[in-house]
Amino acid sequence: MLTKRIIPCLDIKDGRVVKGVKFLGLKDAGDPVEVARVYDKEEADELVFLDITASFENRKTxxxxVEKIAKNIFMPFTVGGGVGDIGDIRNILNAGAEKVSVNTQAVKLPQLISEASKRFGSQCIVVAIDAKLVTSHQSPVTSNGQGTDKWEVYINGGRTPTGLDAVEWARKAAKLGAGEILLTSMDYDGTKDGFDIGLTKAITEAVGIPVIASGGAGKPEHFFDVFSKTSADAGLAASIFHYQEYSVRQVKECLREKGIPVRL
Amino acid sequence: MIAIIDYGMGNIHSVNKALEVCGAKTLITNKVQDIKSCDKAVLPGVGAFDDAVSELKKQGLIEPILEHIKNKKPFLGICLGMQLLFDESAEAQKEKGLGVFNGKVEKFKHSHDLKVPHMGWNQLKTSGECPLLKDIPDNSFVYFCHSYYPLPYDKSIIAGLTNYGQDFAAIVWKDKVFGMQFHPEKSQGIGLRMLQNFVNLC
Incomplete structure (x- = not known):
């Protein structure tokens, strides 16, 4: 049986992990390979590396x-952040990433999705969507998933609203050949109040490709909520794992107890 | 020495490093002579079927691959590298496969319950005495990331099945030729054990 995936996310700047990672016994908490090794041992299902420098000079770094990680960790991982063209995608895949995630550039130039998926296969093209509830008649926290809510797509790391409807954009991205959606709720990100069920439900119902829910995970039960209430395929989180509030294994054990299929 | 055939289709570092960790001497190559002189070969690959076949043709690699297989030297195809060993693919517009295995490559049919691509960790139901599955417990999890799957005509070559909407061949095996639809090089300890079994073959 295909299992639900638990995915720790690492922010990378100039080749180093940023935002605190506080594992005991790590010699260098800024070394992506060392951090990845910890998650490999914990049997995380995948890793996501997000390059937040994302400038041209840093592409080579x-x-x-990516090459260094692929040579040390024998598990699947996705790399994103500032991916601009087919050349970037090819370089990252050839260096050993399983998948490449595209965000801003996919919105600006949707043909990038179709071109890349034709060239490399849909299965390695992830479209990342940062979405925020349109607060015309409701506040973000009361998003109810009843089909009346609307979410807007933001780009440039959540700084620039696009006017695009998130559900429509997800549908279009899937049609163009995206193999997966990495969906981040800007309203829930950082709250630790749980995933945005309404948003995740709306997107998973709109597309036939896997969806990774992201933003808001604060405890294992939040993963159960998103997997039991929506058809999300994976849950992504950063701080609860980095600060060792919960281990990947604890999250999976909680899910297994509640009848969600996980790899343990 | 294991030849890792580098024909310009995707990641070869992970496979290479994983085999090295298993104690193998490897050679990343697209040279006919290297493939002929190595005692084992691995054909990885990510991307489109047509592009892959035309690259193999352009680089003159089909003949040495077939010769390697004919000489009963161990050969492993991974993901697209496995699909290329079949007769044909639903993905292809113009190219045929190598025909080492009889059968075709089909696309998963997307439905309400079935998302395509098939992505993530799924289980292997093993059958028979495939040497690559030595010490691999039944129902082990391996990592998949694909939209197409092989449909062998001769079911006896299926050494491992995985269920995704239906059972499909995740491992095929005939003589010394092996194919894996999943990524052993990305399947943590279990995957490395399978590669170790390949390295140990004589």
Whole structure:
């Protein structure tokens, strides 16, 4: 049986992990390979590396880093952040990433999705969507998933609203050949109040490709909520794992107890 | 020495490193002579079927691959590299496969319950005495990331089945030729054990 995936996310700047990672016994908490090794041992299902420098000069550093990770960790991982063209995608895949995630550039130039999926296969093209509830008649926290809510797509790391409807954009991205959606709720990100069920439900119902829910995970039960109430395929989180509030294994054990299929 | 055939289709570092960790001497190559002189070969690959076949043709690699297989030297195809060993693919517009295995490559049919691509960790139901599955417990999890799957005509070559909407061949095996639809090089300890079994073959 295909299991639900638990995915720790690492922010990378100039080839180093940023935002605190506080594992005991790590010699260098900024070394992506060392951090990835910890998650490999914990049997995380995948990893996501997000390059937040994402400038042209740093492309080379990133590709070198991807190579280094691939040579040390025998598990699947996705790399994203500032991916601009087919060349970037090819370099990252050739360096050993399983998948490449595209965000801003996919919105600006949707043909990038179709071109890349034709060239490399849909299965390695992830479209990342940062979405925020349109607060015309409701506040973000009361998003109810009843089909009346609307979410807007933001780009440039959540700084620039696009006017695009998130559900429509997800549908279009899937049609163009995206193999997966990495869906981040800007309203829930950082709250630790749980995943955005309404948003995740709306997107998973709109597309036939896997969806990774992201933003808001604060405890294992939140993963159960998103897997039991929506058809999300994976849950992504950063701080609860980095600060060792919960281990990947604890999350999976909680899910297994509640009848969600996980790999343990 | 294991030849890792580098024909310009995707990631070869992970496979290479994983085999090295298993104690193998490897050679990343697209040279006919290297493939001929190595005692084992691995054909990885990610991307489109047509592009892959035309790259193999352009680089003159089909003949040495077939010769390697004919000489009963161990050969492993991974993901697209496995699909290329079949007769044909639903993905292809113009190219045929290598025909080492009889059968075709089909696309998963997307439905309400079935998302395509098939992505993530799924289980292997093993059958028979495939040497790559030595010490691999039944129902082990391996990592998949694909939209197409092989449909062998001769079911006896299926050494491992995985269920996704239906059972499909996740491992095929005939003589010394092996194919894996999943990524052993990305399947943590279990995957490395399978590669170790390949390295140990004589």
């Amino acid at each position: 990133l590709v070198e880093l």
